[in-house]
Amino acid sequence: MKLELRGITKRYGSLVANDRIDLTVEPGQIHGLLGENGAGKTTLMNVLYGLTQPDEGEILIDGQAAALHSPKDAIGVGIGMVHQHFMLVPVFTVAENVTLGDERARVFGLLDRRRMRREVRELSEAYGLEVDPDAYVEDLPVGVQQRVEIVKALVRQAGVLILDEPTSVLTPGETEELFTIMRQLKGGGRSIIFISHKLREVQAIADTITVIRRGRVVGNRSAAASDAELAELMVGRSVALRVSKPPANPGDVVLEVRDLAVEHHHGQFAADRVSFEVRSGEILGIAGVQGNGQTELAEALLGLRPATSGTVRLGGRDITGDPPRERLRAGIGYIPEDRQEDGLIAPFSVAENMILDVYDRPPYARGIALNLDAIRSTAISRTAEFDVRTTSIDTPVGTLSGGNQQKVILAREIGRELKVLVASQPTRGLDVGSIEFVHRRIIAQRDRGVAVLIISAELDEIYELADRIAVMYEGRITGIRPPTVPVAELGLLMSGGMTDADGAGGAPGGGPAGHGRPAAGEDDRRATRGGET
Amino acid sequence: MSEQAAAGEQAAAGEQAAAGEQAAAGEQAAAGEQAAAGPRPSLGRLLIESVIEGHTAVVTALAFIAAIVVGGLLIAFTDPAVLHAWGNFLSAPGNAIAQAFDSASSAYLAMFEGSVVNPHTVAALFQQKSLSVAFRDGAVSAVFDPLSETAVNATPLILAGLSVAIAFRAGLFNIGAQSQYIGGALVCTWLGFGVSLPPVIHVVVCVLGAIIGGAVIGWIPGVLKAATGAHEVIVTIMLNYVMAYFLAWILGTSAMQRPGRTDLISPIIAGDAHLPLLLGSHLRVNASFLIALACAIGVWWLLTRSSIGFEFRSVGASPSAARNAGMNVPRTWMLVFLVAGALAGLASTAVVQGTDFSLNFQSYGTFGIDAITVALLGRARPLGVVLAALLFGALHAGGILMQAVTSTPLTITTVIQSVVVLFVAAPPLIRGIFRLHKATARGADQSLAKGWNG
Numbered sequence: 001m002k003l004e005l006r007g008i009t010k011r012y013g014s015l016v017a018n019d020r021i022d023l024t025v026e027p028g029q030i031h032g033l034l035g036e037n038g039a040g041k042t043t044l045m046n047v048l049y050g051l052t053q054p055d056e057g058e059i060l061i062d063g064q065a066a067a068l069h070s071p072k073d074a075i076g077v078g079i080g081m082v083h084q085h086f087m088l089v090p091v092f093t094v095a096e097n098v099t100l101g102d103e104r105a106r107v108f109g110l111l112d113r114r115r116m117r118r119e120v121r122e123l124s125e126a127y128g129l130e131v132d133p134d135a136y137v138e139d140l141p142v143g144v145q146q147r148v149e150i151v152k153a154l155v156r157q158a159g160v161l162i163l164d165e166p167t168s169v170l171t172p173g174e175t176e177e178l179f180t181i182m183r184q185l186k187g188g189g190r191s192i193i194f195i196s197h198k199l200r201e202v203q204a205i206a207d208t209i210t211v212i213r214r215g216r217v218v219g220n221r222s223a224a225a226s227d228a229e230l231a232e233l234m235v236g237r238s239v240a241l242r243v244s245k246p247p248a249n250p251g252d253v254v255l256e257v258r259d260l261a262v263e264h265h266h267g268q269f270a271a272d273r274v275s276f277e278v279r280s281g282e283i284l285g286i287a288g289v290q291g292n293g294q295t296e297l298a299e300a301l302l303g304l305r306p307a308t309s310g311t312v313r314l315g316g317r318d319i320t321g322d323p324p325r326e327r328l329r330a331g332i333g334y335i336p337e338d339r340q341e342d343g344l345i346a347p348f349s350v351a352e353n354m355i356l357d358v359y360d361r362p363p364y365a366r367g368i369a370l371n372l373d374a375i376r377s378t379a380i381s382r383t384a385e386f387d388v389r390t391t392s393i394d395t396p397v398g399t400l401s402g403g404n405q406q407k408v409i410l411a412r413e414i415g416r417e418l419k420v421l422v423a424s425q426p427t428r429g430l431d432v433g434s435i436e437f438v439h440r441r442i443i444a445q446r447d448r449g450v451a452v453l454i455i456s457a458e459l460d461e462i463y464e465l466a467d468r469i470a471v472m473y474e475g476r477i478t479g480i481r482p483p484t485v486p487v488a489e490l491g492l493l494m495s496g497g498m499t500d501a502d503g504a505g506g507a508p509g510g511g512p513a514g515h516g517r518p519a520a521g522e523d524d525r526r527a528t529r530g531g532e533t
Numbered sequence: 534m535s536e537q538a539a540a541g542e543q544a545a546a547g548e549q550a551a552a553g554e555q556a557a558a559g560e561q562a563a564a565g566e567q568a569a570a571g572p573r574p575s576l577g578r579l580l581i582e583s584v585i586e587g588h589t590a591v592v593t594a595l596a597f598i599a600a601i602v603v604g605g606l607l608i609a610f611t612d613p614a615v616l617h618a619w620g621n622f623l624s625a626p627g628n629a630i631a632q633a634f635d636s637a638s639s640a641y642l643a644m645f646e647g648s649v650v651n652p653h654t655v656a657a658l659f660q661q662k663s664l665s666v667a668f669r670d671g672a673v674s675a676v677f678d679p680l681s682e683t684a685v686n687a688t689p690l691i692l693a694g695l696s697v698a699i700a701f702r703a704g705l706f707n708i709g710a711q712s713q714y715i716g717g718a719l720v721c722t723w724l725g726f727g728v729s730l731p732p733v734i735h736v737v738v739c740v741l742g743a744i745i746g747g748a749v750i751g752w753i754p755g756v757l758k759a760a761t762g763a764h765e766v767i768v769t770i771m772l773n774y775v776m777a778y779f780l781a782w783i784l785g786t787s788a789m790q791r792p793g794r795t796d797l798i799s800p801i802i803a804g805d806a807h808l809p810l811l812l813g814s815h816l817r818v819n820a821s822f823l824i825a826l827a828c829a830i831g832v833w834w835l836l837t838r839s840s841i842g843f844e845f846r847s848v849g850a851s852p853s854a855a856r857n858a859g860m861n862v863p864r865t866w867m868l869v870f871l872v873a874g875a876l877a878g879l880a881s882t883a884v885v886q887g888t889d890f891s892l893n894f895q896s897y898g899t900f901g902i903d904a905i906t907v908a909l910l911g912r913a914r915p916l917g918v919v920l921a922a923l924l925f926g927a928l929h930a931g932g933i934l935m936q937a938v939t940s941t942p943l944t945i946t947t948v949i950q951s952v953v954v955l956f957v958a959a960p961p962l963i964r965g966i967f968r969l970h971k972a973t974a975r976g977a978d979q980s981l982a983k984g985w986n987g
Binding site: 302304324325326328334341343345348352356357359360364365368369370372 | 847
């Protein structure tokens, strides 16, 4: 099936989300759609899937114009979509989920279960999906749930499969498996549109790559295109893909965590006997697939969640029982994972958000009276220093782009004197330019002697920033490694396939040995990127 | 009526102007101009606020007009004379319509005379021989009597409305202004008749007592929410009943019942506990009106200029972000309810020390519920609350005269109040009726899009 988009334009008010986009997906091709967050990829796919109607342009299926007014129309012409967030019912079996919305009944309205199970099994075997039709979705790992979504699309005779950021929830190993499946689907004559903002993955799997920036197609490239070229297309200027980082100069232990346990709900531990330490002037990266207790760990460090047992020491002082405010005052900076919900107050102005945790201290308050002049002057100097793009410091922070919102948080947290910086997914959802900015600032903090803890699900980010890498799996630290550790080993640690004997010890790392070149297996992948800086 | 319409037009014009400027500002932003280091009275905030404010002012004014129309229809078609005329509609259609119009307009005229100014009293003033005679005989007072009554009726609503509004801003629903009002009234009344103190001090002590009484009752839902997570709506509603029955009970005991009476009424408070009158002995308007206005300014200052208010608003806008910033959310909840309770308690002084001078088992009236309406109508902003309370005070003061003159039931004012709120709560409906929809929708869309772009 050949899919063509011609001159697709979609406007929201004065914002042009898609501007005359042309895209041709040949049969049996994996087409990479690359662009930063907010570039218009998702809008385009929503148009293609019938969720929104374009203002101009047409969609051709095998040369025939198709009118797609709803997902049903899109499914009807053979377009299947795997959303970033799965649309599955957890308490249903795989077969039931696949049937959902496409129930084929026999006489008396009885569901044809047997046939659905057969179809799931057949497809699963044909493409090596390894999905058990009778398993309950809630019991399946994320990677398999994603395959259920793929099966759902295939059962509906999808000729073109849209995968929206499919790797964001996967471990490196699961990503490899997904790529294998994608190649098999391609071999079966199906086309795939692979949406991502991760250069490396698009390069690895796509046959052709279309880059979108600010709603426009800015280039079509083959998979052979270099990182640098693609990144430049994406961002519109040349970017340092790898922020240069001088060797760490670790000092004394500042943050010391011993056997910290955080209860999730009765008896279940979100974080289980976690131990590590962070020295001043070094960055400890905590890698791991999302949902393995990293969020809870960060919240426990800040006192937002009670620790069931264990201790947290800051500069030798036990702060385990302290409330969040005292920890912040003691010099912990915190960049929360969910910046919209936890980091910012959307209707508040940029200026107000910049003093959210120091509003009641001098110079911002005298007694209980706010000092509006001090708040304003701080906000003005910080917006300039952190390059926050906003019309004014009185603009509600919720109207800023994600990158600028994160800069506001960064400006607030780094703006005061820190001993420890805890940054949870600090660049999630940000564009390449903002990521570079955030990384530079974090490294600058390290070089000023702050102990930095980075929690990230993005391995690239961990490799880029960390002086030591700890891996979390099911609430436990499965290993701590120097940054030279090969990605395969991290993958094993991340999936529980490998655990250090005591679950926390591991190589102390962090020493001078930790700053050499990446290990051989990683070398070729990163060499090109290293050359960029 | 005509004043209202004029206000509406003005607001509409203001909105257009603001929208125009907003668009201009947006274009600047799109041009990539960085206004971050701009002049001190920042443009962006002013514009956004004026758009929002202008917006609600227009909607509120239109809602009021719609309510007047609905109320007018109700007045007309509950009037037997009108119904009779409409029975003969086919033979005399003109008469039927004229009758209906007469009925509604005379009711509204009476309402206006009772709440703002009565032309007869003004005419009477000019027939007086001299100004001094006019003052002595009360002719001057008569002119200002409607306004005085409006202020008297508005005062407890301002204070109770502020109580609900401040809770709204902190993300809490204070349905319990009534219970806090009763708490304040009990303490205030008891101090009024049970204690003897020198004149000025007595007034102050009673006022402080009312504040404390209200705050204590307000503190209960706050502490329950903070400690156990009990929802404040349930607790405050229940406390309303508890306090209402507690009031009825204690008024029947020897502690609070007026000697020689069998009904549920307290002794009269001492004369030196009365709040001073503002405009002479003929007019009921008293110091509590000034207290209420001062409180409105105080609440404004607290919310916008103090660190405590910053905490309130943060917790209201995003409890999770407030927690992450180190704020103690449960403690803030308690504090909010203390302040809200104090304000509602203070509202009782306007009645106990200002007009009634005693307490009966129904003294709390419908202040608690009206306060919610006032806070909603005022968009939980102090100035808005004052204006909304004055409107409701005027409706009430005018309604009494309307009932006396035209035999239109007083409850029609309640209908108008309700319809105003209904329409305010459903701005899309109002925009639809007055065909504002398209313009405002486009405007909003644009500004948002610009914001995202920048």
